[in-house]
Amino acid sequence: MYLKFWGTRGSIPVPGNKTLKYGGNTPCIEFRTDDNEIFIFDAGTGIRNLGKALLKENYNDKIKIFLSHYHWDHIQGIPFFQPLYEENNKIIFIGESNHEKGIENLLSGQMNDNYFPVNISQVKSTISFEKIETNKHYDYGNLKIQTLSANHSSPTLIFKITIKNKTFLYVPDNELFIENNNESPSISEIKKLNINFINFCKGCDYLIHDSFYEEPAVKSKKGWGHSGNVSLAYFSILAEVKNLILFHFNPDYDDDKIDDIVEGTRLIFSNENKNINCIAATEDLKIII
Numbered sequence: 001m002y003l004k005f006w007g008t009r010g011s012i013p014v015p016g017n018k019t020l021k022y023g024g025n026t027p028c029i030e031f032r033t034d035d036n037e038i039f040i041f042d043a044g045t046g047i048r049n050l051g052k053a054l055l056k057e058n059y060n061d062k063i064k065i066f067l068s069h070y071h072w073d074h075i076q077g078i079p080f081f082q083p084l085y086e087e088n089n090k091i092i093f094i095g096e097s098n099h100e101k102g103i104e105n106l107l108s109g110q111m112n113d114n115y116f117p118v119n120i121s122q123v124k125s126t127i128s129f130e131k132i133e134t135n136k137h138y139d140y141g142n143l144k145i146q147t148l149s150a151n152h153s154s155p156t157l158i159f160k161i162t163i164k165n166k167t168f169l170y171v172p173d174n175e176l177f178i179e180n181n182n183e184s185p186s187i188s189e190i191k192k193l194n195i196n197f198i199n200f201c202k203g204c205d206y207l208i209h210d211s212f213y214e215e216p217a218v219k220s221k222k223g224w225g226h227s228g229n230v231s232l233a234y235f236s237i238l239a240e241v242k243n244l245i246l247f248h249f250n251p252d253y254d255d256d257k258i259d260d261i262v263e264g265t266r267l268i269f270s271n272e273n274k275n276i277n278c279i280a281a282t283e284d285l286k287i288i289i
């Protein structure tokens with residue numbers, strides 16, 4: 001089984017020669033089981049390349065797409081996902097229920113006549129919609145999913161995925177709680193303010209987490225719904241994470257800046273004598289689990 005990253009960028013796609021290493025597409029990751037079941041998390045522009053890759057193989061025609069929330073960067077690739085237009089496919093969109101509009105309305109909005117030539121009701125695959133809630137357990141065969149609410153500007157789910165004794169967390173948009181006054185966060189304040197989430201992540205194999213800001217830039221962006229790398233490093237220590245994967249990068253950060261953030265985050269772990277592996281997600285990164 002494996003995890004593959006198809007889009008790693010937050011907010012808006014940023015193609016160009018300064019984002020070649022970490023990629024310019026918005027969030028999409030694929031989880032593939034040993035039985036070739038396909039679970040997709042978020043449908044940013046990265047899902048377009050995933051769709052094209054699927055058409056080249058004999059893929060399972062039942063595809064589950066989990067949506068953390070409906071901000072544009074997490075759904076804007078859906079109209080360009082080619083398996084949507086293949087007759088035999090059965091595609092289920094699974095997402096947060098705490099919205100006045102249902103999932104179908106939210107997704108069809110971006111495909112109405114004003115925005116896109118094909119309406120969602122005209123696609124050839126069979127599509128369906130499943131609402132899920134925060135603080136719940138769900139079973140999808142061998143794959144178990146637990147949900148929690150993120151601290152973000154719109155209702156947003158955190159997904160904890162467990163399969164064959166391996167656990168990974170998908171947390172694309174989340175603002176870790178920090179104190180208002182301190183210049184840089186301390187490990188004690190991170191513990192005090194985030195204890196519920198720390199316990200939720202405890203001992204996980206992989207934490208894929210929003211690292212939109214290089215601290216201390218997050219200080220002036222309080223309430224914007226994203227995290228800084230120092231808070232995230234302390235959080236990972238407290239949660240005893242084995243592998244931290246930085247994700248959902250600021251579109252204004254080029255490859256060099258993200259290299260610096262990775263280096264700075266690793267330095268925190270080595271200064272604290274913690275054996276936590278830290279990388280930044282790159283497009284096409286494949287992790288065999």
Ligand SMILES: [Zn+2]
Pocket residue numbers: 010011071073074172173248
């Ligand atoms: Zn986002």
Ligand SMILES: [Zn+2]
Pocket residue numbers: 069071152173
């Ligand atoms: Zn968002």
